[in-house]
Amino acid sequence: MDDSNITRATHLTDAERIDWLRLIRSDNVGPRTFRSLLSHFGSARAALARLPDLARRGGAAREGRICTEEDARAELAACKRLDVSLVAPGEAGYPPRLATLDDAPPLLGVRGAVEALMRPMIAIVGSRNASGAGLKFAGQLAHDLSEAGFVVASGLARGIDQAAHRTSLNGGTVAMLAGGHDRIYPPEHEDLLAAILTSGAAISEMPLGHVPRARDFPRRNRLISGAALGVVVVEAAHRSGSLITARVAAEQGREVFAVPGSPLDPRAAGTNDLIKQGATLITEAADVIQAVEPIMERPIELREPDGNEPLDFDADANERARIIDLLGPTPISLDDLIRMTDASPSTVRVVLLELELAGRLERQGGGMVSLI
């Protein structure tokens, strides 16, 4: 089975790949900012040249670090030694559905049998401290999906993740990492990862050497759901991380599946809640397959590049101050912000971009922004 029925292919030149890597590794440049900069300045190289100026206008407290060409070449060389390729959306090895996200990583480190990344994926997630029944079910489900030709994606964690990877090794399974490819978490899963890489793959958007911190896991979770047709939550207590993955999956337009459990079992409280909120109850692989088959028949529409809307980089001081006044720690939508000011949408976008590059703005999902 192949899931690479995509509408647009990309191939970066070696020089472009260096520039892209420099831009995404520079301070305060996340995937969304990367995309804005690339679209407004036409190339990563042109954007790099403007970074210091934009950050200064955004009120940067100190000068942000810009990744040098030397550092970028060193990272590429280190990746090569570990057999990690850095691929862009639309390139071979970049999961096609992941490329459709607003915050798709501009460059993704992929390793192993990367052709597995082009096949239809189902994510399986759940508790680290799962019950025996949960582990058994996750293993059976992963096995059956794998036999049916799907690639099982998960997070290499203990518990449900591990059970799902283990039973789908032969068909190819994908580990999505929160840290760099050389900083495996948990460390005792290095052997599991090695087994995965034979027929499957691992992906990470983080630089080599990056030790995963708590906040990197939710960030990584958007890749798990985003690359997949759907996410199966096997066991999850109230307020567990898997529920955040499920919410993000729904925002991304991915199918959300949940495995039911007794109301008396706290480890099923989260999955039962998901079903109440509209997730599809599943009890076997066939339920998942039946739901995703119609989606697989539709072509995957890659995001169109942002239009080359002429940006107004000369917002006057009053406009800038008014926009900043409207911002605070409580997230507000870009649309609301535009409605509340007299400034043009273009001006608002530029001010936000500058604030972001100055490290003063945080972008959340759903077009929400807040001051840091």
Place this chain on the structure above:
Amino acid sequence: MDDSNITRATHLTDAERIDWLRLIRSDNVGPRTFRSLLSHFGSARAALARLPDLARRGGAAREGRICTEEDARAELAACKRLDVSLVAPGEAGYPPRLATLDDAPPLLGVRGAVEALMRPMIAIVGSRNASGAGLKFAGQLAHDLSEAGFVVASGLARGIDQAAHRTSLNGGTVAMLAGGHDRIYPPEHEDLLAAILTSGAAISEMPLGHVPRARDFPRRNRLISGAALGVVVVEAAHRSGSLITARVAAEQGREVFAVPGSPLDPRAAGTNDLIKQGATLITEAADVIQAVEPIMERPIELREPDGNEPLDFDADANERARIIDLLGPTPISLDDLIRMTDASPSTVRVVLLELELAGRLERQGGGMVSLI
């Protein structure tokens, strides 16, 4: 709380009650036939006079027994000794929602604190051989619904039924019987029934002395769901009786609630399937209450009596033969049957009524009929 916001009240005279009892206790007269006869002949007494003739025209192999006035008076007297009242749809003590069914019993034997029958009911059903967790959940749910002012209806069986009745005794719970009021099944639940009758009630459409047979339980199950706002299925294996109750409940327009369980638990297979098919997943009483509150606000519309459509009791032999030819053991809908003949709808209805009174026709749910 009261659920008797009904649109029409009835009160039978003593003489009418005798006639109604005679008609419904006569051979081959079920609730639907009773309703047709009453509507076409204007009174039970007029219908009784025509029964032998109609059955003969339907090709009765032997003369059906017509309940005598003496037998009816004897049954009423025996009921009185047991404190059972026989009430008609629209009379006090007849559950208002039950009266809305096409096949509502014309006379229902009610016993105990019959005012409980006028309050909003939730049915709780499930396996006789339930798990400990299932029993505990059913008991907790029944208790919480009872505390919230609902009457819990169930079937007095072992397992889930018993657990539901026991924890809702104080608030009033209703046992719906498959046999006569003096033929309790299972016999060891006589004590439970006695406890139920203090604040709750028992109902049966069967004559005193009737020992419940296997086929009486599905028949009784339509009363459990029909009298309630909704039915909660707590634990049910594949192909269990509770699933039939759930299907009938849905056909009756009642809410269907199911309690989820692990896919590895065969006793949850049926409830998980129900949720896949659209039943509402519930994990606590609040889920049920939230779903039924809007329904309670709407008035209960009793069925209008059938129109006094003039029936053509003189179908010619050819028409009659053609209609009978179209019937067989496979159920066919009345509408299809009418479409397939040249005879008028009225003629088709009369031929079916005659066949039924001759004991040759079976009426199923959803307007389906078949030859016996």
